[in-house]
Amino acid sequence: MSWFESWHMPRWFYQMGSPKWFFEIGGRLQPWFMVAAIAMITWGLLWGLLYAPADYQQGNSFRIMYVHVPAAILSQSIFVMMAVTGLIGLVWKMKVAFMVARSCTLIGASFTALALITGAVWGKPTWGTYWVWDARLTSTLIMLFLYTGVIALNQAIADRSIAGRATAILSIVGTINIPVIKYSVEWWNTLHQSSSFSLTAKPTMPAEMYIPLLLMVVGCYSLIVWLVLQRTRNEILDQERQASWVARYLEER
Amino acid sequence: MLGFMYSVIRRDLLLVMRHPAEMVNPLVFFVLVIALFPMGVSPEASLLSQTAAGVVWVAALLATLLSLDILFKADYADGSLEQLLLTSHPAWALVIAKVIVHWLVSGLPLVIMSPLVATMLFLPADAIPTLLLGLLIGTPTLSLFGAVGAALVTGVKSGGMLISLLVLPLYIPVLLFGTGAVAAAVLGMPVGGYMAYLGAMLVFALMVTPWAAATALKVGQMQG
Amino acid sequence: MYFTSLQHLIDMDGHGFYVWICYALFALTVAVNVWSAKRRQQRLLKLIKSQLRR
Numbered sequence: 001m002s003w004f005e006s007w008h009m010p011r012w013f014y015q016m017g018s019p020k021w022f023f024e025i026g027g028r029l030q031p032w033f034m035v036a037a038i039a040m041i042t043w044g045l046l047w048g049l050l051y052a053p054a055d056y057q058q059g060n061s062f063r064i065m066y067v068h069v070p071a072a073i074l075s076q077s078i079f080v081m082m083a084v085t086g087l088i089g090l091v092w093k094m095k096v097a098f099m100v101a102r103s104c105t106l107i108g109a110s111f112t113a114l115a116l117i118t119g120a121v122w123g124k125p126t127w128g129t130y131w132v133w134d135a136r137l138t139s140t141l142i143m144l145f146l147y148t149g150v151i152a153l154n155q156a157i158a159d160r161s162i163a164g165r166a167t168a169i170l171s172i173v174g175t176i177n178i179p180v181i182k183y184s185v186e187w188w189n190t191l192h193q194s195s196s197f198s199l200t201a202k203p204t205m206p207a208e209m210y211i212p213l214l215l216m217v218v219g220c221y222s223l224i225v226w227l228v229l230q231r232t233r234n235e236i237l238d239q240e241r242q243a244s245w246v247a248r249y250l251e252e253r
Numbered sequence: 254m255l256g257f258m259y260s261v262i263r264r265d266l267l268l269v270m271r272h273p274a275e276m277v278n279p280l281v282f283f284v285l286v287i288a289l290f291p292m293g294v295s296p297e298a299s300l301l302s303q304t305a306a307g308v309v310w311v312a313a314l315l316a317t318l319l320s321l322d323i324l325f326k327a328d329y330a331d332g333s334l335e336q337l338l339l340t341s342h343p344a345w346a347l348v349i350a351k352v353i354v355h356w357l358v359s360g361l362p363l364v365i366m367s368p369l370v371a372t373m374l375f376l377p378a379d380a381i382p383t384l385l386l387g388l389l390i391g392t393p394t395l396s397l398f399g400a401v402g403a404a405l406v407t408g409v410k411s412g413g414m415l416i417s418l419l420v421l422p423l424y425i426p427v428l429l430f431g432t433g434a435v436a437a438a439v440l441g442m443p444v445g446g447y448m449a450y451l452g453a454m455l456v457f458a459l460m461v462t463p464w465a466a467a468t469a470l471k472v473g474q475m476q477g
Numbered sequence: 478m479y480f481t482s483l484q485h486l487i488d489m490d491g492h493g494f495y496v497w498i499c500y501a502l503f504a505l506t507v508a509v510n511v512w513s514a515k516r517r518q519q520r521l522l523k524l525i526k527s528q529l530r531r
Contacts, residue, residue: 045500049500050478050479050480050486051478051479052479053479054479054490059489059490059491059492060489060490060492060493060496061489061492061495061496063489063496064495064496064499067499067500067502067503068499071503071506090468106510107510110506110509110510111506113506114502114503114506117499117502118499118502118503121495121498121499122495122499124495125491125492125495142422142425143422145418145421145422146422148418149418149419149422152415152418152419153405153406153415153419156406156409156411156412156415157409159475161475162472162473162475165468165472166405166469166472166473169401169405169465169468169469169472170401170405170419172465173401173423173461173462173465174422174423176461177422177423177426180426180454180457181422181425181426183426184425184426184429184430184450185425185426185429187429187433188429188433191433191436223507223511226511227510227511227514230511230514230515230518231514231517233518234514234517234518234521237518237521237522237525238521241521241525241528246525247529250522250525250526250529253522
């Protein structure tokens with residue numbers, strides 16, 4: 001066999017595919033992620049809310065950034081994670097991968113909606129209007145549509161395995177399209193912009209403003225991992241309820 | 254393989270021609286939706302001409318969406334889709350063949366009709382060739398992405414509304430560039446760049462969608 | 478601390494309404510997500526336990 005025919009993923013990769021293994025290891029890791037999430041989000045929020053100096057142009061409304069930016073970043077990351085785990089499920093035929101992908105859908109959609117609404121509320125004191133069709137908000141709106149499509153498809157197909165495969169295909173096509181969509185929306189936006197404003201495009205922020213943002217982003221990532229682990233483990237319990245290891249696990253609780 | 258594609262195209266075209274409604278309905282819908290705008294918004298020429306490009310393109314998107322059923326539904330219902338997938342020919346070739354038929358039956362008539370409806374909406378005459386060309390390049394892309402949506406919902410009841418949810422976000426870039434091109438043409442600016450983008454998206458769709466739709470069809474075959 | 482008093486914190490020089498709504502929405506999103514995941518877990522455990530007893 002040539003080297004690439006005999007090449008395999010590392011062992012832990014296949015182990016993750018075992019529902020029992022994922023359930024147990026995930027269960028042990030979850031508390032750590034929750035602790036990290038609580039610590040960093042609390043620290044980041046308190047710092048950003050109370051201690052960071054007000055922005056020169058925007059005043060105190062810039063503090064919305066500490067919620068809006070993590071939500072926006074996460075909504076995109078979760079979509080990609082959904083597509084990647086879907087791809088893994090398709091290629092390596094792993095049930096657990098589809099379960100992870102499914103867990104991402106509602107979490108990602110809710111964070112996308114949060115990003116949209118906080119972005120819109122931020123707009124009012126900044127530009128005087130609640131909604132503006134700028135490139136970022138419009139792209140996020142389209143991403144929300146993509147999410148709802150995935151969720152709708154998931155609900156429409158009864159068989160879990162087929163649903164997993166179909167939504168994987170959809171999320172992959174959606175992800176590949178995201179750069180195209182973003183590019184076309186940015187281009188469209190520059191075409192129609194009447195006033196040249198730029199939403200806080202990560203300007204050089206002083207450290208006191210920037211670090212709480214970093215804390216929030218990492219803290220939210222931790223939270224998302226906890227959420228995905230929890231939902232995937234729920235899904236595993238649901239689908240593997242007949243297995244003997246589930247019975248043993250329940251006895252020990 | 255080309256012979257296979259040719260025979261699929263011929264068969265599907267014959268089937269469509271026996272039910273001319275399948276050909277005419279998307280077109281009637283297209284014109285009807287466009288006619289709704291002067292009625293619902295305003296019949297004033299100045300207002301209509303500004304929105305004409307967008308209205309025509311949105312109507313084209315919706316008409317394409319509605320006609321996606323013809324791609325796989327009938328063949329799925331009577332089992333011939335399964336047979337076609339079981340042949341030794343690649344499934345993506347089947348998808349391309351069916352998309353060609355779909356475009357000939359729904360996209361091409363829209364393109365031909367577009368100068369007429371654009372005039373109804375008072376689009377400046379200089380911009381009409383740009384609208385035409387944009388639709389010509391864009392509608393196959395719409396058919397291709399539509400095929401992915403249609404393939405994903407084969408076998409799902411009430412898949413019609415679902416397809417729209419799945420496919421419309423993917424249509425947005427085509428819409429933006431198509432209408433942008435017309436806006437540029439109205440201002441007398443060159444449209445080559447827009448056409449290039451539309452062409453690039455068509456190529457991109459050709460690379461991605463046949464695989465995706467074929468996989469989705471095979472996945473859909475697993476149920477029932 | 479940037480703010481001089483509790484009133485100042487709530488008011489935020491006129492931007493308080495917007496900022497607090499956003500933070501409240503964030504708290505709500507997180508809370509609902511965490512709570513619903515936890516709730517599903519409790520229900521599943523209860524359900525499977527009762528199914529196993531039969």
